[in-house]
Structures are given as C-alpha cells and as structure tokens.
Amino acid sequence: MSEQKVINFMGQRKLAAVFSLLLVIASIGALAVKGLNFGLDFTGGTLIEMHYPQTANLTDIRNDLREQGYPGAVVANFGTDRDVVIRIQSDEAEVGGKIAEELKDGYVGEGEAELKRVEYVGGQVGAEFANDGGLGMLFALIVVMAYVGIRFQFKFSVGAVVALAHDVLIVLGCFAIFQFDFDLTVLAAVLAVIGYSLNDTIVVSDRIRENFRKIRKSEPIEIVNISLTQTLGRTLITSLTTLLVLLALFLVGGELIHNFALSLIMGVVVGTYSSIYVAANVLLALNISNEDLMSVEKEGEDQETLMP
Structure with a gap:
C-alpha cells in the first residue's frame, strides 16, 4: 500500500x-x-402575522405597506403560502394593529384576511x-x-x-x-x-x-x-x-x-x-x-x- x-x-x-x-x-x-x-430583534419594532383565505400575494402586500409609509418592511410566508409574517421598524406599539386593519381592508380576494398576532419589541x-x-x-x-x-x-x-x-x-x-x-x-x-x-x-x-x-x-x-x-x-x-x-x-x-x-x-x-x-x-x-x-x-x- x-x-x-x-x-x-x-x-x-x-x-x-x-x-x-x-x-x-x-x-x-x-x-x-x-x-x-441590526434587525427588529435588536432595534425594536413590530411583528405582524396575517392569515389569508387564499394564497397571499406578497408583492401586493409590500406595495400596500410602501403606500402606508413602510418601504423597508420585511414580508415573507410563514409556514404556508396563506400565512404571512411582516416585520416593521417602528417606535409605536400601536402601529401593528393599525397596519393589520389597513391590510384587511385592502384585501380584495374571496373571504376575509385574519390577524393572528401582533408583537412589539421595544428599543430597550x-x-x-x-x-x-x-x-x-x-x-x-x-x-x-x-x-x-x-x-x-x-x-x-x-x-x-x-x-x-x-x-x-x-x-x-x-x-x-x-x-x-x-x-x-x-x-x-x-x-x-x-x-x-x-x-x-x-x-x-x-x-x-x-x-x-x-x-x-x-x-x-x-x-x-x-x-x-x-x-x-x-x-x-x-x-x-x-x-x-x-x-x-x-x-x-x-x-x-x-x-x-x-x-x-x-x-x-x-x-x-x-x-x-x-x-x-x-x-x-x-x-x-x-x-x-x-x-x-x-x-x-x-x-x-x-x-x-
């Protein structure tokens, strides 16, 4: 050998x-x-989880958020193509609920979009x-x-x-x-x-x-x-x-x-x-x-x- x-x-x-x-x-x-x-985990911000009755169109959601004044929002599927998680840098704890309501109102498909959770991480x-x-x-x-x-x-x-x-x-x-x-x-x-x-x-x-x-x-x-x-x-x-x-x-x-x-x-x-x-x-x-x-x-x- x-x-x-x-x-x-x-x-x-x-x-x-x-x-x-x-x-x-x-x-x-x-x-x-x-x-x-640093991401939201370190800088603070809001996490929103939405459930849609049909496959969520991430591009439309990003466009809606951009129109609301959040161009840097991170939008991604979470588990299934109907569940969406959104991360937004914000110093206000109440902003998550407002954004979720606007997304629900802006949804034009069959059924109704549902807010599953909102989490806020403070800067401290x-x-x-x-x-x-x-x-x-x-x-x-x-x-x-x-x-x-x-x-x-x-x-x-x-x-x-x-x-x-x-x-x-x-x-x-x-x-x-x-x-x-x-x-x-x-x-x-x-x-x-x-x-x-x-x-x-x-x-x-x-x-x-x-x-x-x-x-x-x-x-x-x-x-x-x-x-x-x-x-x-x-x-x-x-x-x-x-x-x-x-x-x-x-x-x-x-x-x-x-x-x-x-x-x-x-x-x-x-x-x-x-x-x-x-x-x-x-x-x-x-x-x-x-x-x-x-x-x-x-x-x-x-x-x-x-x-x-």
Whole structure:
C-alpha cells in the first residue's frame, strides 16, 4: 500500500497569515465604520402575522405597506403560502394593529384576511438582546480556550481561540460590508459557527498531538503538514455535506431564514480554511514542540497500560 503524499500546507503559511490579517482588518474596519445593520430583534419594532383565505400575494402586500409609509418592511410566508409574517421598524406599539386593519381592508380576494398576532419589541429590549448576544459570544470563546487548554495544551488553546475569533470577525465583517440584516437568527448562526469551527479544530489538533508523539525525529512544520494531510479528507467531506444542506436552506428556505443560512455558509467556508491555516499557523508561531506535549504523552501511556 503506497504512502499518502504529504501536502505542504505550511509552505504557504506566511501568505495565509497575510491574507487572514487583511480579512480581519477589513472586517474590523467595516464594523467600526458601517456597523451591523441590526434587525427588529435588536432595534425594536413590530411583528405582524396575517392569515389569508387564499394564497397571499406578497408583492401586493409590500406595495400596500410602501403606500402606508413602510418601504423597508420585511414580508415573507410563514409556514404556508396563506400565512404571512411582516416585520416593521417602528417606535409605536400601536402601529401593528393599525397596519393589520389597513391590510384587511385592502384585501380584495374571496373571504376575509385574519390577524393572528401582533408583537412589539421595544428599543430597550433590543439593546439588551444585543448586549447579551455579545456577552454570549465572548463567554463561548473563553470556555473554548479553557476546554482546549485542559484537553490539549495552552498553545493549542491559543490557536483554537485565534481561529474562532478569526471566523466570527470575518462573518460579522461580511454582514457589515454588505449591510445584511443582523437579527437573532444570525446571532444563533454565529454561535453555531463557533461550535462547527471548534469541532474541526479539535480534530486537527488531536491528530497533530498524536503525530508529535509518534514522529519524534521530524520537524514541527513537517508534523503539522502530515497531520493536516491526514485530516483533509474528513474536513472536506464534512464541509461539503454541511454546505449542501445550507445551500438548500438558503435557496428554498424562505426569507425568514435566508440570512441564517447565509451566515452559516460563510462560517463553514471560513471555518474550514481557519482549521487548516490559522490554528496550525498559530501553533508554529508559538514554536510548538515535543517538549510541550511530554505531560500529555505520559498520561496517554499510563492510560494505555491500564487497558486490558
């Protein structure tokens, strides 16, 4: 059986580092200059759910809302083609009922349109959502660093957190650059990106640690290349199958989860790249060596001797 050809990933590590640094700087700059285009969940506003006796014409509803002075209203089907959810930025709690009555009066089909619910989110509540979301992401990164530090070694935890922060910043930067709506579903997707990217990074880190224990005479850069080559197939298969599902959600999932799927697609692509070039690059920059893993090696050997 022929040996697997080792891909020299780290041969381009300096170029990858510059590329990642440029992306992160651009993302931070976009966040500082443009900021995120927060949705109703964060800015406050009104959500209206209507039920129509026939298939709802979303274009007509948008035109009606535009005539009422709400050109930025988000209109989408909710469950069936007869149920419609409308999101409107407004500081008045009573505006939802007024809009619903005008939509009911403007409906010209058979039967009568029905108002199912009206929900209002105040600006203060939206600000609390934004603060809680930011704290949630920060807490997730701290927990990840602690877990990887205990599970592997401190240098691995630094590499993992740098890779995760890299992924989150780039996804947020894309939303800031293109001014896509950032709501609670996108925040949930960003947190999911942290979990996805961490899973990939853990697999690569585990293989790097294992190869440091097995291949003692090779240089760290060679060991990292061998480890990345061995995990490449698993990484690509996982990413491609995940992307297929996300593309289906993006294309046919409807407007409500459009940005959710988009942010996850960005996260999977960037996370796959970072698990190869960012986390491993940081390890080499921190001069990872066999000496760093000696305690882990002894622990593994003791466990093996205890096994029947």
